[in-house]
Amino acid sequence: MSVTSAQARFLGIALNPGVTTGHMLTFYLSCYAAIMLATFVPQTQPFLLNEVLQLETSRQGVVSGNLNFWGEIVIILTVGIWGSLSDRIGRRWVTVLGFVLIAAGIFMYGVTRDLNGLLLARAIYSAGIAAISTMLITLMADYVTDSSRGKATGWLGVMNGLGAMTAALFLLRLPALYQGQGMDAEAAAWATYTTMAVVVIAIAAAMFFGLKRGVDERHEDSPPLLQQLREGMGEARRPVIALAYAASFVARGNLAVVGTFYTLWASIYGTTVLGMTSAEAVSKGGGLLAISYSASLLSAPVFGMLSDRLRRVSALALTLAIGAVGYSATYFVDSPFGLPAIICLVLIGMAEVGCIITSGVLIAEQAPNRLRGSVVGIFTLSGAVGILIASVVGGYLFDHWLYAGPFVFFGLIAALVCAWSLLLRLQPDAPLPEASGP
Template sequence: MSDSVIEKKYLGISVSDGVTGWHMSTFYLTCVATILLGTFINAFQPFLFNEIMHIPTLEQGVVSGKLNFWGEMAIIASVGFWGAWSDKLGRRAIMVLGFMLVAVAMYLYPHAKSVNELIVYRVIYGLGIASATCMIVTLLADYAKDINRGKAAGLQGVCNGIGAVIALFVLLRLPAVFQQQGMSAFEAGTQTYLIVAGFAVAVGLLSIRGLKAHETVVHEQKPSIFLLIYEGIKAAREPGIALAYGAAFVSRANLTIVGAFMTLWLSNYGTQEVGMTAADALKKAGIIVAIAQSVALFGAPLFGILTDKLNRVTALLIALFITFVGYCSTYLVSDPFGGGMLVVVVIIGLSEIGAIITSGVLISQQTPAEKRGAVIGIFNLCGAIGILVSSVVGGYLYDNWDQSGPFVFVGFCGLVVFVWGLIVKNKIVPLN
């Protein structure tokens, strides 16, 4: 097979000119890594709170909300700049910087002596994960042609599922393995964070060689960063982009709420109601949450095909309705280790991946190439705001109302955007 043919197709996906199989493979590796890192930092928090920092159980919901709040503040402050800078400096440079910042945060995390110090490290993480996440969405639009963008996003969803499953099935088991070898809880936790930091560095270094180099346009005067951000905000006048921004609010909140509060809910139930050790409860929680991510893994190709076959707004509406049903159903769960929870997490897994894929493909379809970095930067900003709001509201509801509170809140947010989508559906004209 000639190089020209390889450049045009990757696993049946039509790719843009100059994009090779190596570029696509590295891109999908960064998808695995980004979700792995994002899943791990939230899912591992119960062990950090209980075994390393010894935070009282009654305070953990608020602390988790604070960490998400300040992490998302960092994302909100930076994500528009990451997208705009990527238009000037190149996607690869921003992606590599993101993984290095995440690695620094992971190394420092278990050494925090107070919640305030932990918040500082979470801000560093937020800056890094913002740049990586922003580049994932931007590179998908850069690399895959619109005709197969749903399929490309479906494969991205598979990679997301793989990353989450590795985090939940492998990384969350490491403390128990290390403790069986004679390490203390602190040593086991620190070693786990160190391994994850090393992984982030490795992926960052591989991205230097594997992602497509930035193509500088000679003698072209580039617009300023602030002008690019303004263009991304102004683009919301187009109803399809505005709806995608709203969907980003819900889809990013989906992923974070599951990582931050589902594991916390299950872990605390295991230690307080069942009498498990913190390591065993975390392992059990990881298995249940991993079911949701496994469903997402297998559901990703389905939503990828669905997004290519149906009107892309229709596909988004389906995902949003599933979000409403799945997340609000958590209120009906009385035994989080029972069969009812398994049904709920299956629905949640479908809604997670469905919202991510359909919103990402819709924003790619509606965005002109010359403004792509800036628009997708604002798209990710809306996702960050979704995480911020759901973390603060969710943390309060978790501690003061019900442990299903964060999920019910996100479910109703999904319903609001679903109704919005029904209203504007016929006003949206595909750009690409």
């Protein structure tokens, strides 16, 4: 009897028929690589803007925000295409293509010398990120039984945390490493991004050989997109669903603020105040970001347990309160490298993962079965809007007010959503939608 003819398992996770240990190892490699690459590009961008394109510091916030904005627009426009394409040609081919596009975008980052080229590179890279993000969700559904989704998602979170820490601790040091070997800024940029493009091509090859072949049969009928939007927005009449949408806005916006503006702040402060090169400042900032990601990694299981032991709205309120304090306190921080900044980063790291976990559990609890896809779609769209707002408003505040402005802005939003959740917490428990699950 083959290993897949019975109920195969991987790390205690029950697998669907035909799925092997090799498929799961490759899947978790894709989880690790996806977050590593999603953080690498925006966090090395300040080095490119400052030392290669030599963009004046007064414009770097808005430019970084605009690159994020248009990158997110590409993601929103292409996720549906990737999902449909994977039903026709298979998950493996879409995953491989996604990593190839990411490699192409990263390589273009290393050779472009103007903002238009950088925007094109970001668009290609974002299309690849959209493909991988879509496939992670789809592969999870294809590979893992319903009864093991929670455990499988927990391991996915661990791989995400390790990927983000790899980017912060090692990949952000590449420009400084190459400059230390005698390269100028342009040569160091080319070497950094070319090295990563080669790594991503190797990952694409691993996906080709390691993921399950063939096209999975899907027999689920999806309502038209406009119908899903109407149904999902209609459910926002229920206060708890509306709260979950707002929490998704905060959770995804948090990621955009830290990923885009912290290393930019570190780069500008390091070069203008401490006399560092931009590569050195980005490298130093990466070390502190690793502390934030460590806080996320260590606190994720705690927030998962709290989501099961407390009322879901109460658990969400707690994470929003932590985020409000961590983000808002940056108003009083002068240096992105000092102890006060480290304390804020720890709180921010806890709040990021906590808000993602608690808002996800809340929407899973409250979404009616018959409208689950529509509600989750609007929940995801709210997160995308959070990234767009964080990018545009955060970029303006960074250039025209404070370097900590994007953080303070999202701290205030988190405080408002926290107050809303506390008001709902005081109300009696509403009955759950039909058969929506615990």
